[in-house]
Amino acid sequence: MKFLSNISINWKLIVLQMITFLVAIVICVSTYLYFDYVSLRKNKVKNMLVIAEVIALNSEAPLLFNDSEAANSILMGLKAETDITHACIVDSTWRLIGNYVRQGENEFEFTRTSGKTTESEFTSDDLFIYFQITKDKEWLGTLCLKTELTEIKGQFYSKVKIVGLVVLFGFFIAFFVAAILQKYISNPIINLAGLMGDVIQKMNYSVRSKYNGTDEIGKLSKAFNNMLEKIEKHEQVLSETNSQLEKRVEERTAELTQKNEKLVEANVLVEQSTKAKEQFLATMSHEIRTPLNAILGFQKLLKDTTLDEEQKEYVESIDFAGKNLLVIINDILDLSKIEAGKFDFNLDALNVRQALSSVKELIEFNAKEKHIELVLNHDENIPDTVIGDAARFNQILLNLVGNAVKFTEKGTVTISSKLISVNAGLVLCEFTIKDTGIGIPKDKLGLIFERFTQASPDTTRKYGGTGLGLTIVQQLLTLQGGKISVESELGKGSAFTFYIPFTKATNEEAVSDNTLQTGTAMANGKVTPGRKINILVAEDTPLNQKLVKKIIHKWGYEMDIAANGKEAITLLEKNNYDVVLMDIQMPEMDGYTASTIIRGLQDERKKNIPIIALTAHASNEEARKCLGLGMNAYISKPFDSGVLLNTILQLVNKTDLKETTQIYGEITQSEQLYDLTYIKEHASGDVDFLIDMISTCLHDTPPLLEQLKSDINEKNYGKIKVTSHSMKGLFLTLGMNEAARLLREIETMAQNNGSIDVISSNFSKIEAMFMQAKGLLELELKKLEV
Amino acid sequence: MLKKREYIFLSLTVIVLCSFFIRQKTQVGEYIAKAAFIFNFTKFVEWEKSEANTSTFVIGVIGDSPIQQHLSELAANKTINNKKIEIVKCGAKTPSGCRCQILFVPETVSTADFQNFISELTTKNVLIISERKGFLDQGSAINFLVIENRIKFEISIQSLNRSNLKASSQLLKLATAIQN
Numbered sequence: 001m002k003f004l005s006n007i008s009i010n011w012k013l014i015v016l017q018m019i020t021f022l023v024a025i026v027i028c029v030s031t032y033l034y035f036d037y038v039s040l041r042k043n044k045v046k047n048m049l050v051i052a053e054v055i056a057l058n059s060e061a062p063l064l065f066n067d068s069e070a071a072n073s074i075l076m077g078l079k080a081e082t083d084i085t086h087a088c089i090v091d092s093t094w095r096l097i098g099n100y101v102r103q104g105e106n107e108f109e110f111t112r113t114s115g116k117t118t119e120s121e122f123t124s125d126d127l128f129i130y131f132q133i134t135k136d137k138e139w140l141g142t143l144c145l146k147t148e149l150t151e152i153k154g155q156f157y158s159k160v161k162i163v164g165l166v167v168l169f170g171f172f173i174a175f176f177v178a179a180i181l182q183k184y185i186s187n188p189i190i191n192l193a194g195l196m197g198d199v200i201q202k203m204n205y206s207v208r209s210k211y212n213g214t215d216e217i218g219k220l221s222k223a224f225n226n227m228l229e230k231i232e233k234h235e236q237v238l239s240e241t242n243s244q245l246e247k248r249v250e251e252r253t254a255e256l257t258q259k260n261e262k263l264v265e266a267n268v269l270v271e272q273s274t275k276a277k278e279q280f281l282a283t284m285s286h287e288i289r290t291p292l293n294a295i296l297g298f299q300k301l302l303k304d305t306t307l308d309e310e311q312k313e314y315v316e317s318i319d320f321a322g323k324n325l326l327v328i329i330n331d332i333l334d335l336s337k338i339e340a341g342k343f344d345f346n347l348d349a350l351n352v353r354q355a356l357s358s359v360k361e362l363i364e365f366n367a368k369e370k371h372i373e374l375v376l377n378h379d380e381n382i383p384d385t386v387i388g389d390a391a392r393f394n395q396i397l398l399n400l401v402g403n404a405v406k407f408t409e410k411g412t413v414t415i416s417s418k419l420i421s422v423n424a425g426l427v428l429c430e431f432t433i434k435d436t437g438i439g440i441p442k443d444k445l446g447l448i449f450e451r452f453t454q455a456s457p458d459t460t461r462k463y464g465g466t467g468l469g470l471t472i473v474q475q476l477l478t479l480q481g482g483k484i485s486v487e488s489e490l491g492k493g494s495a496f497t498f499y500i501p502f503t504k505a506t507n508e509e510a511v512s513d514n515t516l517q518t519g520t521a522m523a524n525g526k527v528t529p530g531r532k533i534n535i536l537v538a539e540d541t542p543l544n545q546k547l548v549k550k551i552i553h554k555w556g557y558e559m560d561i562a563a564n565g566k567e568a569i570t571l572l573e574k575n576n577y578d579v580v581l582m583d584i585q586m587p588e589m590d591g592y593t594a595s596t597i598i599r600g601l602q603d604e605r606k607k608n609i610p611i612i613a614l615t616a617h618a619s620n621e622e623a624r625k626c627l628g629l630g631m632n633a634y635i636s637k638p639f640d641s642g643v644l645l646n647t648i649l650q651l652v653n654k655t656d657l658k659e660t661t662q663i664y665g666e667i668t669q670s671e672q673l674y675d676l677t678y679i680k681e682h683a684s685g686d687v688d689f690l691i692d693m694i695s696t697c698l699h700d701t702p703p704l705l706e707q708l709k710s711d712i713n714e715k716n717y718g719k720i721k722v723t724s725h726s727m728k729g730l731f732l733t734l735g736m737n738e739a740a741r742l743l744r745e746i747e748t749m750a751q752n753n754g755s756i757d758v759i760s761s762n763f764s765k766i767e768a769m770f771m772q773a774k775g776l777l778e779l780e781l782k783k784l785e786v
Numbered sequence: 787m788l789k790k791r792e793y794i795f796l797s798l799t800v801i802v803l804c805s806f807f808i809r810q811k812t813q814v815g816e817y818i819a820k821a822a823f824i825f826n827f828t829k830f831v832e833w834e835k836s837e838a839n840t841s842t843f844v845i846g847v848i849g850d851s852p853i854q855q856h857l858s859e860l861a862a863n864k865t866i867n868n869k870k871i872e873i874v875k876c877g878a879k880t881p882s883g884c885r886c887q888i889l890f891v892p893e894t895v896s897t898a899d900f901q902n903f904i905s906e907l908t909t910k911n912v913l914i915i916s917e918r919k920g921f922l923d924q925g926s927a928i929n930f931l932v933i934e935n936r937i938k939f940e941i942s943i944q945s946l947n948r949s950n951l952k953a954s955s956q957l958l959k960l961a962t963a964i965q966n
Contacts, residue, residue, distance in 0.1 A: 058956065060829075060956060061826075061830060061954070061956035061957055061959065061960050062960065064826040064829065065823065065826060065960050067960050070959060070960050135829055136829060
């Protein structure tokens with residue numbers, strides 16, 4: 001019955017009806033045929049009995065008189081009955097009296113040899129009749145007949161044939177009737193199913209079944225309609241809810257956008273105010289540093305003159321106060337930067353051992369003056385080279401060790417380091433600065449890291465300092481993922497312990513650190529103080545002009561002074577200088593503009609002259625801006641004359657080496673040609689990605705160039721626009737901003753049907769740029785692939 | 787074991803002896819069969835109705851004949867038309883005085899004697915059965931014959947009609963000859 005569940009309802013109904021029909025008809029026909037056959041046999045027996053009776057009547061005398069001939073001749077009368085194959089007459093002792101065999105038949109012996117009753121007996125093919133012959137109630141003998149059943153069988157079979165034909169005919173008629181009648185049941189169901197299919201496929205819930213009968217299908221379609229109605233309502237409600245939701249989302253989005261805009265505005269305001277604050281601080285520190293610079297400079301010059309004891313004491317007081325003021329200014333600047341979140345860490349190779357010993361050396365002078373022993377216990381397990389910000393590390397150490405020495409009258413200051421752990425590329429170190437100084441009261445321990453807080457109000461008076469040092473140290477450590485803690489006992493000393501996680505250096509970095517050191521040593525070796533150096537100083541403040549002049553003359557070098565940028569350029573154009581010291585804030589033309597102009601000069605030598613920025617704007621940003629404009633070094637005022645000399649010497653020596661200049665020039669050029677910062681940011685360390693990006697761009701550009709060339713030849717503006725647009729993307733990826741700009745121009749011109757000559761000249765430039773960049777980028781690729 | 791010649795001789799002897807015995811037996815059995823025949827004839831012959839009123843069925847036998855004994859034996863166990871059977875002996879000279887339904891005329895009765903009483907008898911409702919060749923022509927209704935050692939009979943319809951008797955066609959069919 002499984003196949004029934006997979007065929008259509010039409011066929012199902014037809015098949016069911018046909019099966020029913022067949023079952024009924026087979027039962028009817030077989031019953032009819034059975035009874036017909038039975039009656040056929042009955043009739044046959046009846047006929048045979050009639051014949052037997054006649055024969056028997058005629059056989060009485062032959063039997064009584066035992067006359068075989070007569071008996072035989074009577075039996076010969078059976079000839080007419082062609083069915084009868086054999087017959088015989090036996091007497092009461094079953095002795096054979098007469099015998100008959102149909103012509104052509106074999107002899108046959110009746111098996112029955114006793115019995116006095118009339119009987120009929122069927123075998124599969126024959127009918128046997130045993131008829132009793134009596135006379136005056138006296139049993140005389142038996143007449144035996146054997147009849148073939150071919151006749152009734154033939155009749156039966158022909159009936160079967162006719163009935164079969166009738167059944168077959170009836171079957172076809174029934175089939176057609178069933179095929180017509182099933183539609184009354186199946187059509188509504190098929191329609192309903194089709195409707196459901198429509199509903200499912202088209203999601204159309206507005207259709208309805210049109211069947212109105214009250215039967216089960218009617219109920220079904222009614223229920224289906226009800227369901228559809230409900231779904232439709234639900235759908236409506238849903239879509240309404242949806243649209244309401246959408247509306248609400250839109251409203252919310254609008255609100256959010258508004259709020260966002262307000263936030264952006266607020267943020268801009270905050271940024272502006274922060275900038276203003278920074279600007280204020282930078283200006284303030286500049287304004288303070290400039291005179292302070294002069295004060296300290298002249299104090300140094302004054303110290304070198306012949307002074308009496310009293311004067312010397314005064315000069316030293318000036319030195320102490322001035323240096324303290326400088327520290328305060330620097331601290332305030334640092335703190336304000338930290339708080340503004342603008343503090344950058346310059347992560348590079350850092351030699352922990354060297355840092356520790358140089359701090360020790362630096363402080364050792366002060367310690368010796370106070371007769372304090374300074375001890376360094378370095379843990380040799382700490383790797384020599386790690387990655388960290390060396391300057392900040394030094395700052396932290398100097399601050400803490402300086403404090404320790406400052407607050408210790410006698411005894412020892414111990415600097416010790418310890419390796420805590422090395423894992424996951426991190427080197428965690430612990431540093432302890434322990435002193436035998438005045439100590440900190442327990443109730444003040446929690447406060448010493450607060451800004452402008454010291455253990456006691458008279459600390460400043462007695463020891464100087466701003467109360468900012470520890471705050472800065474703590475902030476610097478926190479920003480680097482470190483931590484500081486303090487243990488102290490009043491009168492016995494304090495111990496500051498800080499942890500700092502450095503990044504583990506790879507072998508390469510460790511090596512590069514070494515080469516750097518060697519390089520520096522070599523550069524130092526090349527310092528030739530005997531050589532005459534001509535310096536151009538651009539400085540507007542007369543005080544500072546004098547100071548610089550004094551220092552340079554002290555070194556024995558030549559110098560000219562320009563009061564502003566304009567003067568500096570004029571002087572530079574007139575004379576030959578080895579180096580320019582450029583103040584940034586100047587009247588008429590500031591240092592930025594002047595440097596830019598110098599870098600744009602025709603004269604190859606003057607164009608590449610080393611420029612050292614001298615500025616009171618002490619910030620990383622400032623430094624970056626200066627270097628970005630093509631200046632070579634940056635020194636914040638007030639400067640250390642030693643640092644200045646070293647910088648000058650290094651730069652002058654570099655310019656002397658022709659090769660270096662060339663490399664320098666090439667780099668500048670390549671920087672203009674392309675800038676890989678953008679994709680490097682995206683690659684975030686994935687070298688394969690970087691290689692892939694660059695090589696894809698290099699590979700994809702030449703065909704586009706060819707295309708653009710032919711487009712230009714054809715003066716097909718539409719095509720030019722499309723091609724230049726797709727090429728622009730590639731150039732922007734490589735940071736070839738100039739080339740991209742030229743392409744944009746082409747694009748715009750193509751849109752406005754501009755001059756084809758301009759376009760083609762732009763194209764030649766772009767082509768040249770790309771060829772140049774391609775060579776350099778291929779070198780970069782080789783480096784990356786190694 | 788017997789030799790072949792001896793075996794043949796012996797079997798021949800047996801055959802000869804048997805045939806003799808059978809013949810003998812046929813002579814003895816002849817009257818048994820004839821007696822049975824006579825009884826069977828009654829089944830195919832109809833007598834007048836007046837005869838039906840009699841209480842017994844009488845079979846008369848002229849003179850002495852071995853058949854009488856056999857008839858008596860049969861009569862003891864049988865009835866004819868639900869009547870008792872009586873066997874009587876009739877004189878050869880005056881058989882007409884013998885009141886019976888069947889009169890058997892043995893071969894011992896001479897032709898002359900038969901001719902003497904037959905004319906008297908033929909008008910009576912009596913079935914006359916003889917066993918001598920030519921008697922049918924003399925007025926007998928049924929005459930036994932022995933053909934190839936088998937007992938056969940011939941019938942004279944004329945005689946039957948004269949004696950007012952009706953014979954069944956079945957019986958007529960069995961007769962070797964029928965005289966009208």
